[in-house]
Amino acid sequence: MLNISNLTAGYGNTLILDTINLKAAAGEVHGILGVNGAGKTTFFKALCRLGPAFSGEVSWQGAPLSPAGMGYLPAEPYFYPYQTGQEYLELCSHRNPGFRIDKWNGLFQLPLKDLTETYSTGMRKKLALLGILAGGYQVLLLDEPFSGLDLESTEILYEILEELRRNGLCLLLSSHIMATVRQVCDRASYLSEGQIQETFDKDDFPALEQFVKTKIHDRTKAAWAEIRKPS
Template identity: 40%
Template structure:
């Protein structure tokens, strides 16, 4: 079980996460949704020890969560110049004994001996994903992993997430587009103004869009009537 208790983060005096609480079951796929500015990336950065919270604690299976427990796929990844894809992967320890790089090179259509600077956005995303998958971590945090991927790669990623769940991994995943989360998640958690306000089980997924956009729809309708 992953427990987040009273987590608070501010930037330049502006609260981003406010006494945030969330409990999620281990070995499941959890979607994190919210409009821009809701605090999704900040929440992931705190989980991954990139950002230190002002208050609160994060407990995983009864112990404080450590950064070594997490494989983190950031929205935008940093790559050293003049490295090939294969050299980049060699930076990360291969602790997943089941990981088959040759198979993934074919599945994801990656040419690992080319320089990363020649890669497209989608290819870079796939490479960063491989660096995560070759590590045996209990928690996977994926921040906007579908960005920049084509339809085939999106489907491949959905299947990879399902396999991680079958292996008992805890996966937290965000997306700007709701549909991929509906296909991959066991639960989806709605983040608004720095707090989780609702958790949806699979039976409640059809009602997420209405809840997510309720206030936005009301505001936009009023503005558009005046503008058009």
């Protein structure tokens, strides 16, 4: 079980996340749903101690979990210059020597001998995904993993997530698209105004969708009233 307790994070005097508590089980894909700017990326960066000031506790299977024990896929992956895809994956797999780069690349068929700066946006996302899989982590943080992927790669990622679930990994996956959450997640939490507003099981995803729509409609009601007001 992944247990996140009283997570609070922000930049300077600006509080972004306020006392977040969340649990996710092994073999579970847990969605973090929210509009752009809701704090999904800040949430992941706080767990990895990347950027925002952080307080709270994170544990896995009852023991404290450090950032080194999590694999993080950022929404916009970064690679060192003059580095080939092969070199990147070899670096990522140093703690997991059993990872077969050639076998896993059979899924995406990336040109691993080429420099990463020649890769397209989708290719960079696929290389970064292979990189966190190469690390052998039990907890994965996936920030908008489907962004930038084509139709074929999206279907392959669905299969990868199912395989990881069967192997007992715990995955937190962020998205602002309800269809993605319905497709891949076992549970989902709605992040808004710096807090987890509510968490839904898969059977209750229709209620989650209605919950999100109500939030959006309530927020835009006043704006629509102004737009429709006669000049």
